[in-house]
Amino acid sequence: MPEIKYKRVLLKLSGEAIGGPEGRGVNAETLGKICNQIKNIVELGVEVGIVVGGGNFWRGRYGHQMERTTSDYMGMLATTMNGLALQDSLEARGISTRLQTAIEMRQIAEPYIRRKACRHLEKGRVVIFACGTGNPFFTTDTAAALRSAEIEADVILLAKTTDAVYSDDPKINPNAEKYDKISYLDILNKDLKVMDATATSLCKDNQIPLIVFGIDEPENIMKIIKGEKIGTIVK
DSSP states (O other): OOOSSEEEEEEEHHHHHGGGGGTTSHHHHHHHHHHHHHHHHTTTTOEEEEOOOTTTTGGGGGGTTTTTHHHHHHHHHHHHOOOOOHHHHHHHHOEEEEEEESSTTTTTTTTTTTHHHHHHHHOOOEEESTTTTSTOOHHHHHHHHHHHTEEEEEEEEEEEEEHHHHHOOOOOOOOOOSEEEEEEEHHHHHHHOOOOOOHHHHHHHHHHEEEEEEETTHHHHHHHHHHOSSSEEEE
């Protein structure tokens, strides 16, 4: 069995990543590629928790004329739809999963209970965390930082549409500097928008390593698990 660098990981997937090239809805081909890589690392013995966003169905900016709390709750429901899609795709590949939601939805998912989540992980089940933190005004980035601290993950794998952390948006500024390694403090001071400030501070305070990588190449997940230098590491 190949050596793995991380035993327990928290994978943060954006809704747009599941939406494929258009970033909307659920793209079966894209979702399948991601789930194939998750299956591969689970079969190596890696314990996997996933926090999923909902931007492929709903983003707060669409509801700019809507009361913020209502808009955020709609976003939480969107993450649950993505969680169900992930669960279905993984189980179709023979991977046992549990979907846990921060807002109780007993007919379709377990309520989030930390001890239960950890037990599922120990048994080799992939645990999908939906509904963010269950509170408005907090993003799914913050949920990823919180859940990773709670389950004592070795690392957060932050899947992005860009392949690393840059000094500026590389799609707009071709001269943007790529960082192989950076500190949480530098991210906050330079306002690099890797994660929101609350999530960044939470990772910093709990000393959780973060690896930012491009999900356009799902094979990067396996490469990171084996210790290859992919994307940007934040400590």
